[in-house]
Amino acid sequence: MTDLTEQLPEGEAPNLRARALGFWRLFARNRPAVLGLAILIGVIVLAAIAPIIYPDNPFSLAGRPMSPPFGEWIFGTDTLGRDVMAGIAHGARTSLMIGLVATVVAVVFGTLMGALAGYYGGWIDDLLMRITEVFQTIPSFVFAILLVAIMSPSIQSIIIAIAVVSWPALARLVRGEFLSMKNREFVQASVVMGVPDWKIILIQILPNCLSPVIVAGSLLVATAILIESGLSFLGLGDPNVMSWGFQVGAGRTVLRRAWWICTFPGVAILLTVLAINLVGEGLNDALNPRLRERKG
């Protein structure tokens, strides 16, 4: 974050407005990231207004089954006469919510594990990294399938499964940051002054390694949405909640007669995941300006 303040005129206190503006300028230099942000805002707005524009249950019958798109229903209807567009609008809520909550859980847990391992080192580090290694060896999607199948499909079990397979990468990242930070002078000074460990971890070191965590977290949201769509495509989605993966899975059997049922929800997944990836790269460029040269 120091890079942002360096850009401001000297002697002037960096107020929040100026910092935000400076951050936006760095972010906006990456044009694709701005495009990604625009798409993402579009998806968020769609999710927010879904109950207003489609007040009916998205599972309810809207009209004649398998009506082609661009007629009465913009994206047609599916095998049971459900409006595909209504499903996409309500599915946006599911995807964003699961992606976000699962990421927060994974980031909090992964950061905790990484921070403990990196700060204390020794046998704690050995033990925690061994556990991380085991979780990284296990094929993550198969593990997620197994977890959801055992806990029976629901929003909670999907979130838990995604978080369980996603935290190891974050733990490794945070551990690396802590390893490089813990011998810096400002941390050593706190140790000498007798500041308790938890305060050093939370107040001294953690804020200094937030930028890579934010970038990794934003990319994790995209992965989480992909995992969720894969699970619900396989029939492991919450049966009471509309989701994009479920829509594609439901249209699969009539692919020959009604291509649109699978196509449009898939486009929605693609656009959302692409947008989040672009925003993540933009955040990376804005938060770590020096890294950009290396990435080419």
Next chain:
Amino acid sequence: MSGRIAFILRRFLQAIPILLAIIIINFLLLKLAPGDAADVLAGEAGSATPEYMAELRAKFGLDKPVPVQLAQYVGRVLMLDFGYSFRHDMPVAQLVIDRLGPTLILMVTTILLAVGFGILLGLLAATGLNTWRDNVISILALVSYATPLFWVGLMLIVVFSINLGWFPTSGMETIAAFHTGWARVLDIAHHLVLPAITLSLFYLALYTRLMRASMLEQAGMDYVITARAKGLSERRITFRHVLRNALLPVVTMAGVQVSSLIGGSVIVETVFGWPGLGQLAFESLFARDLNLLMGIFFLSAVLVLIVNLIVDILYTLLDPRIELK
């Protein structure tokens, strides 16, 4: 050379605790699941008296304390005994081994496609940095990276199977044709095209980006400046010097990605009806055949361990600078 053998041995020993941990996770999941083996058996039989249930539990050792059960479970798994699949009326181990072949065909083809074309495209993008060629390749990689596998598969079926009729929509071979020899190989290859392309697309994007970044990183190294100062042509620098060094991280990634490749093959095999482990996993989900799902899960974890081991060994052969420790 003895250093290398010691290294391989040490890596092998390091894999054992991970294997044990995976078995323990498997056991804990089994405990977490609603109902035990006796419930499943009784359910299959239709009905059972409480006495019969108790007898069954005693037979499976389910009445013993949990640590004893764990020890017995580890023992059984090490003997490759994963229990019995009542849906398929076969031991799980037998079923899983039978389905391993098609999955390996799909995975090996995918890795070859993805790594091969990924290296080529990454090279093309890096040598034409910031030209239209680089931009097109980078945009395509970005889009493939964000596309759900099952959707790509379905769209390929719509275009190439339903509309153009070039490739079959599902299966691994034409059963009714009874092809033998080369005719059978060709038939399987024909069925393999769409699933392999679908599964490789994501990894192709990954390797392309990795190769591009790796080439650019190597291009800034001192040895490149030395080569240029010696008066070597740019072509020679790129192919003889930069390319070789840039390949290393790609090889490592190929190993790391096997884990997610297995997850991807569940989806792709389900979409294309490819009769491998992934489809078996999907079937076992629907049949609520937990024993079978556990067996597949365990085998795929072991597969990842083995591949990681092989990659580690390959890596020491490719890069003599790696310290053997």
